[in-house]
Amino acid sequence: MKRRIPLSLKLGLSFAFVILVSIGLVYFMTTRSLSARFTEYRRDYLAFWGSVYQEDLADFYREHSSWVGVYDYFFATVDITVGEESYTGRTLLVQGHFSLANEDGTIILSTKMENMGKPVSTYSESEAYVGPIVVDSVRVGTLVISYEGIMSEDENDFLASATKSALLGGGVAIALGIALSMFLIMQILSPLRKLSRVTEEIAAGEAPKPVTIHSRDELGELGHSFNHMVDSLQRSEEARQTMTADIAHELRTPVTIIQGVLEALLDRVYDASDETIATLYEETLHLGRLIDDLRELAMAEAGELHLEKEPLDIAGLARQVAEIAGSTSDETPDIQVDVYDGVPEIEGDPKRLRQVLANLLSNALRYTPPEGDICVTIRPVGSEVEIEVSDTGPGIAEEDLPHLFERFYRGDRARNRVGGSGLGLAIVRQWVEAHGGRIWVSSRPGEGARFVVRLPAA
Numbered sequence: 001m002k003r004r005i006p007l008s009l010k011l012g013l014s015f016a017f018v019i020l021v022s023i024g025l026v027y028f029m030t031t032r033s034l035s036a037r038f039t040e041y042r043r044d045y046l047a048f049w050g051s052v053y054q055e056d057l058a059d060f061y062r063e064h065s066s067w068v069g070v071y072d073y074f075f076a077t078v079d080i081t082v083g084e085e086s087y088t089g090r091t092l093l094v095q096g097h098f099s100l101a102n103e104d105g106t107i108i109l110s111t112k113m114e115n116m117g118k119p120v121s122t123y124s125e126s127e128a129y130v131g132p133i134v135v136d137s138v139r140v141g142t143l144v145i146s147y148e149g150i151m152s153e154d155e156n157d158f159l160a161s162a163t164k165s166a167l168l169g170g171g172v173a174i175a176l177g178i179a180l181s182m183f184l185i186m187q188i189l190s191p192l193r194k195l196s197r198v199t200e201e202i203a204a205g206e207a208p209k210p211v212t213i214h215s216r217d218e219l220g221e222l223g224h225s226f227n228h229m230v231d232s233l234q235r236s237e238e239a240r241q242t243m244t245a246d247i248a249h250e251l252r253t254p255v256t257i258i259q260g261v262l263e264a265l266l267d268r269v270y271d272a273s274d275e276t277i278a279t280l281y282e283e284t285l286h287l288g289r290l291i292d293d294l295r296e297l298a299m300a301e302a303g304e305l306h307l308e309k310e311p312l313d314i315a316g317l318a319r320q321v322a323e324i325a326g327s328t329s330d331e332t333p334d335i336q337v338d339v340y341d342g343v344p345e346i347e348g349d350p351k352r353l354r355q356v357l358a359n360l361l362s363n364a365l366r367y368t369p370p371e372g373d374i375c376v377t378i379r380p381v382g383s384e385v386e387i388e389v390s391d392t393g394p395g396i397a398e399e400d401l402p403h404l405f406e407r408f409y410r411g412d413r414a415r416n417r418v419g420g421s422g423l424g425l426a427i428v429r430q431w432v433e434a435h436g437g438r439i440w441v442s443s444r445p446g447e448g449a450r451f452v453v454r455l456p457a458a
Helices: 007-064 152-205 216-266 273-300 314-326 349-367 400-405 424-432
Strands: 077-082 085-092 098-103 107-110 128-135 138-146 311-313 334-339 345-349 373-381 382-390 439-443 447-457
Touching: 007 077, 007 138, 007 152, 085 273, 098 349, 128 216, 128 311, 152 216, 273 424, 311 349, 314 349, 314 373, 314 382, 334 345, 334 382, 345 349, 345 447, 349 382, 400 439
Parallel strands: 334 373
Antiparallel strands: 077 085, 098 107, 098 138, 128 138, 311 345, 373 382, 382 447, 439 447
């Protein structure tokens, strides 16, 4: 098993690497740029004075017609008094190391004895300032001022101080960067640890708990989404438990009846008459319908519904279903079908849409009194076809409306299912959505119910 590397260590090392590299580059570029610009300034400074010396040396040669005595030009005599004693000495007037070559290019005077007698061509422009000395358009000599050692001790101290300041500033920046990175790491890891702890509790089978993340960024959105997921899990678990209990209840009723009748037949309490056998047969049919509904609903939720679509006259199909539903009993309420002009065909599965209409009408017939009315209205709405099934039954409580299409939902007892499997409306919604449509319901207690289906036109 591979060793686990904490995320905090990864983030810490990453932040430290980025901080060190960034500040190191800034320090290197700053000191390098400062030194380069300072050197460039000194070179320009010496070039300026070099041009001045060139003119003075040209005047010297013009006056003396040779370089004899030029030594005194570069070295001035100074008197130094120490206490009561006076000393006479010489000081160099030109800064840095310099050399003077004659008209042949041979060095005749230099601050470095090893350069004496060498050709001036040994110097390159990158190593020294090389300026020709011209008198009456004739080159009579060359002045060379070396860039080596052009910085004074004070200037070197200044550069060292600047480098030290940059290094100190880099150290402070590193400390602040590390402190800030530690703060950011804690800000990132704290909510992640909370989420990890809750997910472990969920994995262990404990009841999921929401997490509190006080952050207005992606982590806050993650916490909000996680809490939404926890709520969905809780609702799903409650729905699963409720559905399991409802399925058990729905299956228990016909099974109990069948078991009771069979036991009565075995005990000779009932005779094996046609009436008794018919009772058993009705219960097996009810049990089969319930199993078929559960299977169909499971397939729909798994996205495995198979539709055989074809151009369909939904108005004609609605009239057929309404005629069959109205002929089931003499005490059924009146069913009226109203079709608006210009209703287009739709692309649909006739068998499944017949089932949708049959379930809606069956639901309306179940709760509408014989003296009531049921109306099926079909109208074009934009690029869709709207199918409305309304009744004059007892209506539906407002708090029950959002749950009406859930499996086995038990709402107001006034509209509690009677004789159905409790899955009809859930199946209706799945078939409507499989056709690319939508369904909703509106109702008020005492004012009946209104189911509306909209399907895309062909």
